[in-house]
Structures are given as C-alpha cells and as structure tokens.
Amino acid sequence: MLSLNVNGVNHRVDVEPEMPLLWVIREQIGLTGTKFGCGIAQCGACTVHVNGEPVRSCSFPVSNAVNQKITTIEGLTSDSSHPVQMAWKALDVPQCGYCQSGQILAAVSLLKRIPKPTDKDIDEAMTNICRCGSYQRMRAAIHMAAGTGKGIGSIIHFAGSGVANAKTGIPTDLDIDH
Ligand code: FES
Numbered sequence: 365m366l367s368l369n370v371n372g373v374n375h376r377v378d379v380e381p382e383m384p385l386l387w388v389i390r391e392q393i394g395l396t397g398t399k400f401g402c403g404i405a406q407c408g409a410c411t412v413h414v415n416g417e418p419v420r421s422c423s424f425p426v427s428n429a430v431n432q433k434i435t436t437i438e439g440l441t442s443d444s445s446h447p448v449q450m451a452w453k454a455l456d457v458p459q460c461g462y463c464q465s466g467q468i469l470a471a472v473s474l475l476k477r478i479p480k481p482t483d484k485d486i487d488e489a490m491t492n493i494c495r496c497g498s499y500q501r502m503r504a505a506i507h508m509a510a511g512t513g514k515g516i517g518s519i520i521h522f523a524g525s526g527v528a529n530a531k532t533g534i535p536t537d538l539d540i541d542h
C-alpha cells in the first residue's frame with residue numbers, strides 16, 4: 365500500500381511502485397481531469413503539480429509521489445476562480461479542451477515562478493502540445509492573468525466577461541486579485 369496526498373486528501377492505494385502516477389490518479393482515485401496523450405512525457409496532457417512543480421505524470425512513478433503534495437486540475441480551486449482559469453474563460457481559450465488541464469497547470473506554475481512573464485518566458489515555459497493550436501490565446505490569457513497588459517492584440521474573438529475598454533469594447537484586464 366502506498367499513501368498519496370492528492371488535492372489535500374490522503375489516499376491509500378494498492379499498486380506497483382513503478383506504476384505511472386497518471387494511472388493511479390485516473391483509475392484508482394477517479395480524478396479524470398488529468399488526461400493521457402502520448403504516454404512518453406512529450407505532450408504535457410498529463411501535467412499535475414508535485415509540490416507545486418509541473419510533472420508529466422504519465423512518466424512519473426507513483427512511488428516518487430509518496431508523501432508529496434500532488435495537485436490536479438480538480439484541486440487547483442473549488443470554483444475555477446484561479447486567475448489563470450478566469451483568464452482562460454474570458455479569452456475563450458479551449459477548443460476541444462483535451463490538453464487544457466495540463467496547459468492551465470503549466471501556466472499556473474510559470475506565474476508562480478515568473479509573476480510578470482514576457483512572451484519569451486511564456487514560449488519557453490509552455491511546452492505542452494495543443495493539437496487545436498490555441499497557443500496565441502493561451503499566451504494572451506497568461507498575460508491577462510499576470511496583469512501585464514500585453515498580448516491582447518493577438519486575439520481575434522472574445523467571449524466571457526473581461527473588463528472592456530470603453531472605446532474598443534476589448535477587455536484589457538480582469539478584475540482579479542494577484
Ligand atoms: S501523456 Fe504525459 S506527456 Fe503526453
């Protein structure tokens with residue numbers, strides 16, 4: 365039996381120590397927001413946080429997560445109120461959505477490390493793959509969540525309730541705490 369703390373809840377799981385953490389999160393614990401994509405640590409769909417650091421859980425043995433603090437998309441907030449989640453919604457980032465839980469956790473980790481990232485910081489940190497090509501919107505949403513005031517010009521279509529510029533009607537920032 366291994367003991368895991370996922371989203372603040374302790375779980376005892378009867379699995380082989382080398383089983384990938386992703387399998388345990390989805391199949392044993394039943395949290396299916398974390399997705400399987402490539403299975404070889406390339407796409408990032410399976411990203412979770414272990415002690416606040418992004419980890420590709422498809423290639424991370426569950427034994428390495430024992431006694432660590434694991435956070436999945438379900439545990440980021442209870443009401444999708446994280447600034448990154450709010451910016452994602454305001455800019456209508458997801459398309460099919462499959463990659464997005466991993467993208468959001470990667471973005472949250474970036475903003476913890478670099479609260480006001482440049483485009484270069486974002487491009488270097490956001491290495492998760494999106495088959496739908498939502499990269500421009502993700503970059504703009506990260507700028508919005510960070511409150512940098514940049515990146516909005518690359519967005520063509522808006523949805524959601526961002527604070528609109530009086531002249532253009534284009535949201536310039538979110539009314540959120542940083
Ligand atoms: S499923 Fe883990 S990186 Fe692709």
Ligand code: FES
Nearest residue numbers: 460461494495496
């Ligand atoms: S939104 Fe479809 S793969 Fe990223």
